[in-house]
Amino acid sequence: MSKIKKLSKESFPLLIKKISETQHVYGPVSQGKRISYQRISSADELASDFIIPDMSAKSFVFPKIEKLFSYTKNKDGVEVQDINLDNIPHRVVVGIRPCDAAGMESLKAIFSWDPSDPIFETRLKRTTFIGLACNQADDYCFCTSLGGSPGDTKGSDILLTKTDTGDYIAEILTSKGEKIVTLAPDLFQDVEGDLQKEKFLANVPKRFDNSDLQNKINAAFNTDVFDEYAMRCMGCSACAFVCPICACFDIQDETKGSKGQRVRLWDSCGAKLFTLHTSGHNPRETQGARWRQRLMHKFSYMPERLEVRGCVGCGRCSRRCPVDMNIAESLNQLIIDN
């Protein structure tokens, strides 16, 4: 249903203003040394000239803290109060990067895999993604090695590509995207001919050949390639938490007196507690086994079970790793060795 329109640079802020009259609008905002997706009320607040926000967009559908239900203990037992899905807001995210948007497809596969998660589903359904194609990239970007691209439309409801004049090519991709257009149809101009979107996209060279990646990574399972990683990886959760797809979670009860709530929190396979048994045994004893799990889950188990990969090549884990655990380099090494 893709339709191509033009959105002039003057119309873009007017569109943000129009949307924010009825819905909460979010976009990449600069806060000192940090760029993150934040609530905005005008286009002026949006950060410019950067590669990618520090945190991914997954928190729109899988926040770092998700209340699942609340409970009250009384003399007859425990009374459970479900959360009211009606309270989940309608939101529009402007300027989401194509890799983050593509990550939504993988998250959807995880959270709808038997049983479907109603909170996630509702959040996703009520979020509209207006993507912004990448016109710059850095050495850590490797979306093209995993089938993505700086202008990939996957996961976006509208994809904007900024042209050399500052105007945008707008691809209207879904019915949610159509709804945005109907809010301000006059701002979107019809176009004739090919606008040559490709001309305005960043160049992201392929870092490795992904054909047969799953088999090659499986073949590495019992090799000593992970020994060096075992020493270097310091076992924090930064890679998992900045990742647009890592979705492992921890469940905690927060109780105060007779009342409490059950929450879902981000968790990470890099942490030693992740698999520690109460007996004291840990099936992933070393940091090398944990790093292997991170790769196997993303590039073997997820493709096998969900038919999607657990990585879109945004490069955040490698950019933010305090000890330079570079995932693309690691994959490349596994491909060469196997």
Place this chain on the structure above:
Amino acid sequence: MGAINEIAARLLETGEAKVVIGYGEGSFGSVRPAFARNQEEAEKLIYDKRCTQNLAMYVYKKEISPLRKLAIVANVSTLRGIIRLASENQIKNGDIITLYINELGEVIECKALSEIEICLAEITPEIKPEDKELIDKLDAMTPQERWNFWISEMESCIKCYACRQACPLCYCTQCAVEVNQPQWIPVAANTSGNLEWHITRAMHLSGRCVECGQCGEACPVNIPIHLLPIKLAEEIKNIYGTVSGMKIQESNTLSTFKPDDKENFIG
């Protein structure tokens, strides 16, 4: 081959060290921690001005510690980390050979911990100018403004514990946040959970922090979290005159009572 590679190669060959912890070329012009276990890996070690990371936390890391004897390539931060670990009985003489590279680029091979103390005796520790600037800015704030600053910064915290993992002194086998009976610190990365975690960590490091700033460097969301322990180190120096990580026999300032301790903070 530079001196560092030759020394590493020799230590591995003679069996004086099973692994040399050092620096190697990283991604796209950066450096990364590197581990030489054989001649080939020893050749790849580097040392230049990019090597600012404190590597002392690798000394007690589970995957490395059993390989003792170790050797470690050290800048001043790493030296101070090692000395502090020794003063807390985490390293003993003979566990580690330290290859300190001084300002002139000379490699000083310290086999005994006392030799590290001699190297440190010639050094006046300094914090980075940009950290000093931000500390001054925070000092000039009212308590309310400072509180607001930290609350705002803490909102970005995702509790990934990179700060803890990067710290040469966070060696507890079970961290307070991992205790759940009782649950001292909320697990969730919300305002109270984040504040309680960072305040607990800063207090646990006070008098111990070697001011390397590694916790702040490691933070994936750029919270200047290193300023908390660094500021406390400054306070302790001003009040008690002690600096952590310079001498093995230094007192554990905040856990040691001395009859002549100042008591002017009471009342």
